[in-house]
Amino acid sequence: MKFKDKTIIITGGGKGIGRAITERFVSEGAHVIICGRRDPETLPENTHFLALDIREAEAAQTLIDFAIEKTGRIDCLINNAGGGPPVASAEASPRLTEKIVALNLMAPIYLSQAAYPHLKKTNGSIVNISSVSATRSSPGSVVYGASKAGLLAVTTSLAMEWAPEIRVNAIIVGLVKTEASEDHYGGVKGMAHLSSALPMKRMGAPDDIAKACAFLADSENSYVSGAALEVFGGGEPPYFLKIAEEAYNLK
Template sequence: MGRGLLSGKVAVVTGAASGIGAAVVERFLSEGARVIAVDLAGQGPDRPDLLAISGDVADAETWQRIADTARAEFGRLDVLHSNASTVVRAPAHELTERDWDRQLSVNLTAAYLGARACVGLLRESRGAIVLTSSVHALVGIPRHPAYAAAKGGLVSLGRQLAVEYGPEVRVNTVLPGPVLTPAWDGIGEEDRRRSAEATAAARFGRPEEVAAVVTFLACAESSYVTGASLLVDGGWTAMKDSA
């Protein structure tokens, strides 16, 4: 076994097919973990250190399959990275109830379902949960009411889980800012430029940069960090261009 930060560990990553999730899978693998990659779209072929599960993280049955797979295939689970996300952009008065419910289910309820299904395994291994929230949890941005509500809920949920399951399980939350993922594919060049310029770093973040922070929170290097919310936003929330 290698000497990476997650050597010998088993991790679950949701929203694993693209963006931040895909970058976390690759980083975890490079650090010696065996990974169960979960995505609605599915993944590539399995290999000894990577198993793919296709399923809806808003469905409790999917989470039972994930927990059962971790125990049956690897005999343990050390890290749960709850990262799956969906967004429908519309002001509250135009957002359908169905779209509201779906965003809350995928972005927030899935994290609860994951913790409920996996906490027994994580307690056994004295493991870690990392939730992916967003700067939307802290700052109002037009046309994101359900997304913001869910991401704000994740920050509170992360703290609550840390209290409920410590000291056996550490729970932390990352809040990415403008990170160049497929979620930006439908955003125009002018809006992209303005978002990048609104950061102190003067650029978009890369999924790999978020993955580095997730890896830190998942590994023993952060052994005294729990109940925390860590911004990974290039200074987006710190920067204002008005008096």
């Protein structure tokens, strides 16, 4: 019960990776505040939900005020909500580009700013959920990758600027199996083929990310700040190895 009576804010905490993070903190005694554009079908115990769109700048203060109203304190902000549809870069509209940047980069900045005075009081922390798309090329999701890379820069800069009162860390998330994975990775067969090519022979589970969040949010790890924790099971094999193997077989 490391987080007993502490308040954790998790954006997008009602489904997928966010839901696993929510359940992890609830299981360790926390009061959890989550938000999303749609109400979740169920809520874990000690969880409060607020419907809003974090892409709107004013939503940040609304969410922080809601958390203070419900529990009176904030101990950790987890900027989990994110994403972006695959789109050819030459065809991406300015409006879509702005929405992807707003969700993955601007919203975490606004939320961190709004949470700052409350986290300073509790010597709290921020955990930013980034992606392997931030650290490797991401054709077809250029803006998503760029905004997640920007989030890593936000992490290191705020970790330095807001120390020693507030710790700021990030998680670089690899391929994770969620309820939406089948559509994204070509169905059951596609996921099995993908898993077989990964070093750990499986995709990540949402709880793998949740455990990492709990580690970074734990005040006992007080010297961990400005870190980007890679939770991707050893990474993705470089494509040049496949090309080299194919070239060898052509001999």
